[in-house]
Amino acid sequence: MYRLGTVVRIAQGLAIVRAPDDDHAEIGTMAVDADLETVGRVVDVFGPVDRPYLAVTPEEGVHLPGLLGSTLYAR
Numbered sequence: 001m002y003r004l005g006t007v008v009r010i011a012q013g014l015a016i017v018r019a020p021d022d023d024h025a026e027i028g029t030m031a032v033d034a035d036l037e038t039v040g041r042v043v044d045v046f047g048p049v050d051r052p053y054l055a056v057t058p059e060e061g062v063h064l065p066g067l068l069g070s071t072l073y074a075r
Contacts, residue, residue, distance in 0.1 A: 004031055004042070004054060004072040010064045015040065017054040017072055024052050030075040031056045039072055 004025050009016040017031075025031075029042045039062055044055035056072065058064055 001032075001073050001075060004029075004056075004074050006071050007056075007067045007069060008053075010068065013058070013064070014043070015056040015058060015064055015067050015072070017056055019052050019054060022050050022052070025054060025074045031072045032075050033067070033070060033072060036073075036075075038075070039067065042074075 003020060005017040005019040007015045008018045024045055025042050027042055031039045033039050038059050040056040040058040042054050043057045045052050047053040
């Protein structure tokens with residue numbers, strides 16, 4: 001398990017996560033929170049190459065605004 005990054009924004013029903021460096025998760029990677037609860041899945045990688053953004057589509061029942069500022073991890 002490794003750190004995906006921090007949720008910096010909610011846009012169009014997706015959690016936008018800022019990766020900590022250029023070593024980012026692949027599309028399809030499961031995202032979990034600090035309690036190891038499944039949050040969603042990475043569906044897109046975009047932005048600058050050295051520190052990209054990841055778009056995470058939420059699992060059903062996940063309250064996206066509650067994720068703002070939290071760190072997500074890859075399972």
